[in-house]
Amino acid sequence: MSSTAFSSVYEVCSDTAGVAGNIFAFVLFLSPIPTFRRIIRNESTEQFSGMPYIYALLNCLICLWYGMPLVSPGIILVATVNSFGAVFQFIYITIFIRYAEKQMKLKMLGFLASVFAAFAFIVLVTLRFLDPPTRQLFVGYLSVASLISMFASPLLIINLVIKMRSVEYMPLSLSLATFLMSLAFFVYGIFKHDPFIYVPNGIGTVLGTVQLALYTYYYNSASPDELRHPLIDP
Numbered sequence: 356m357s358s359t360a361f362s363s364v365y366e367v368c369s370d371t372a373g374v375a376g377n378i379f380a381f382v383l384f385l386s387p388i389p390t391f392r393r394i395i396r397n398e399s400t401e402q403f404s405g406m407p408y409i410y411a412l413l414n415c416l417i418c419l420w421y422g423m424p425l426v427s428p429g430i431i432l433v434a435t436v437n438s439f440g441a442v443f444q445f446i447y448i449t450i451f452i453r454y455a456e457k458q459m460k461l462k463m464l465g466f467l468a469s470v471f472a473a474f475a476f477i478v479l480v481t482l483r484f485l486d487p488p489t490r491q492l493f494v495g496y497l498s499v500a501s502l503i504s505m506f507a508s509p510l511l512i513i514n515l516v517i518k519m520r521s522v523e524y525m526p527l528s529l530s531l532a533t534f535l536m537s538l539a540f541f542v543y544g545i546f547k548h549d550p551f552i553y554v555p556n557g558i559g560t561v562l563g564t565v566q567l568a569l570y571t572y573y574y575n576s577a578s579p580d581e582l583r584h585p586l587i588d589p
Contacts, residue, residue, distance in 0.1 A: 365546065368546060369546035370432070372539050372540070372543040372546060373433075375535070375539040376436060376539035376540040376543055377432060377435060377436045377439075379532050379535040379536035379539055380440065380536045381439060382528075382532040383529070383533060383536060384439060384440055384443040386528075386532070387408075387447055390403060391447060391451075394450060395450065395454070400451055400455045400456075400459065403451075405448060405451040405452075405459070405463050405466075406466070408444050408447045408448045409448065409466045409467065410504070411444045411505070412441060412444035412445060412448060412467075412470055413470045413473065413474070414440075414501040414502065414504075414505055415440035415441040416437070416470070417477065417501045418440075418498045419434050419438050419440075420474070420481070421433065421434075421491075421494045421497075421551065422435075422436075425482070426481065426490055426491055427495070427549070427551075429547065430547055430549060433540075433552065448463065448467055451463060452464060452467075477494070477497065480493075481493060498551055499551055499555050502556075502559075503555055506558060506562060510562070513565055516570075516573060517569065521573060527570055530566040530570055531563075531567065533559065533562075533566065534560065534563025534564060534566065534567055536559075537556045537557075537560040537562075537563050538556075538560045538563070540553075540559075541553050541556040541557045541560050543556075544557075
């Protein structure tokens with residue numbers, strides 16, 4: 356096989372992994388919809404927390420900036436997936452603020468403003484004070500730190516499943532989508548020779564594998580009703 360043909364196949368495989376990661380991520384972005392249908396229906400945020408969406412928005416914005424050509428040329432699929440993610444998180448936060456009590460509403464508005472201020476500061480610093488190679492390293496380390504911090508959620512779910520010996524709070528579709536998204540972007544990062552992509556997504560792949568293994572192990576411990584309604588009624 357000629358070098359040109361090999362390069363073409365390599366690029367196709369790389370792009371395929373990136374597109375697959377975008378698709379699986381889209382499924383994850385849709386997963387909170389039942390929660391927000393309940394919030395809208397009851398016109399109350401009840402005991403739900405808005406902080407996961409604040410953290411997710413900041414994570415998406417940082418990773419979006421890392422994937423932009425001004426920071427990291429050649430990985431635009433990282434930017435596309437996180438642009439969609441940022442839009443979804445902003446919509447969820449807006450709905451949460453709309454139906455939150457006054458004190459929580461003000462607190463969430465403060466957090467939202469802080470996220471955009473922090474992101475603007477990161478963009479300003481990287482463009483004005485850092486040359487391209489340093490810019491990529493700086494934003495890359497921020498993105499890795501942000502992604503790793505997001506692993507707190509699956510770790511808490513894993514701990515809960517082991518503690519309760521039930522998969523009631525770990526829906527298979529969500530665990531599978533998390534695993535497939537992390538695996539796809541792990542492969543994409545390998546193809547792009549980018550440790551800032553394949554390291555955090557490699558960790559995510561391992562956590563996703565653990566979740567699926569636990570689901571298989573504890574599946575028979577859950578009642579049929581739990582398996583049909585793993586989180587809340589839509």
